[in-house]
Amino acid sequence: MAMTEAEILAGLGEIIDEVAGVPADQVTPEKTFVDDLDIDSLSMVEIAVAAQDKFGVEIPDDQLKDLKTVQDVVNYVKRSEVSA
């Protein structure tokens, strides 16, 4: 069964906390990775890999570069789950 947006956001918060040390409660949908959360492209790769483990959704490098905000990733995971 597909996850709700809230569940995806919570899962993403856990991942970002583990990978980048940003507390999960600071991971809110409108925030940008680079400017708001200080997360660079290498950490984005780790987040993508962890997201694959957690949500079963693959995010290749060429898609990853277009995901600028937390909501972008949530949307990507939601879209991929629906079509799975």
Add this chain to the structure above:
Amino acid sequence: MRVTQGRAGARILAFGGYQPARVVTNDELSQAMDTNDEWIQARVGIASRRVAGPDESLADMAAAAGGKALAGSGLSPEDIDLVIVATCTPEAPIPNTAATVARRLGIMAPGAYDLNAACAGFCYALAAASDSVRAGTATNVLVIGAEKLSQWVDWTDRSTAIIFADGAGAAVVSPLADEDDESGIGPVVWGSDGDMADKIVISDRNSFIHQEGQAVFRWATTALHPVAKEACRRAGVDPSELTAFIPHQANLRIIESIARRLGAPQAIVADDIVTAGNTSSASIPLALSRMAERGELPSGSPALLLGFGAGICYAAQVITVP
């Protein structure tokens, strides 16, 4: 057909390391290209690296490290019957570095070969040395990892100039002391992924080194922790028993990522890259020699080595700290 008499096991007696004198800081690089100290330290974890002098050859560096390991082992040059140099940056295809280094160190007519598995080279060479000792084709082996990457770097290319550096490290491999000696060199877990062959290249002798950093990062942070765990399993050592983890010093972020997944919270994790840069096949033995000098490696304890790099080639084994 007769065959050689085998031995029960092999062990490392001593390490040695060598870094060229010339230090290149991030600030110096920032004057030649658009980068800065903070970005380099955050991105790759390097504060400074060493570059060979204008008249300093690969063989010079390899012999310096090899000489220190030999001195630390308590053996004489006459005791060494095999020299292996892991390198992917020889100045010339022939003669090989190993034969030159042997002569420099007064080692008489040993078997001598160079081995190219890029940044996995030292772990491959260590496995080969251990196998030779156990098979009885050699008794005492001098294993060296040495690189002069600076001669292949485009010093205007920010993506590589901040990373690659020069240096050498070495180990002496010998038979076990006696039948009660429980130390050793664990079974190697090695492999390759030829699909990734185009990710780290020096195309020909007129080319610079190029790598697709992001693709390598993704591969390294996903494919290697199972290899590391398998090397532990084959050695009969649980990751929680490791006192040290020495991965190839490619990038501090990769090192931290693999270490997080290893399950070895007690292990000191090598971060030699901070003041050495990425020295390919030299990085693991150089890190080991410096950690040993600082007393960070408890004698008789298990340490995990993990090499990986261009090819992509990788190899891992557990060793007993001498």
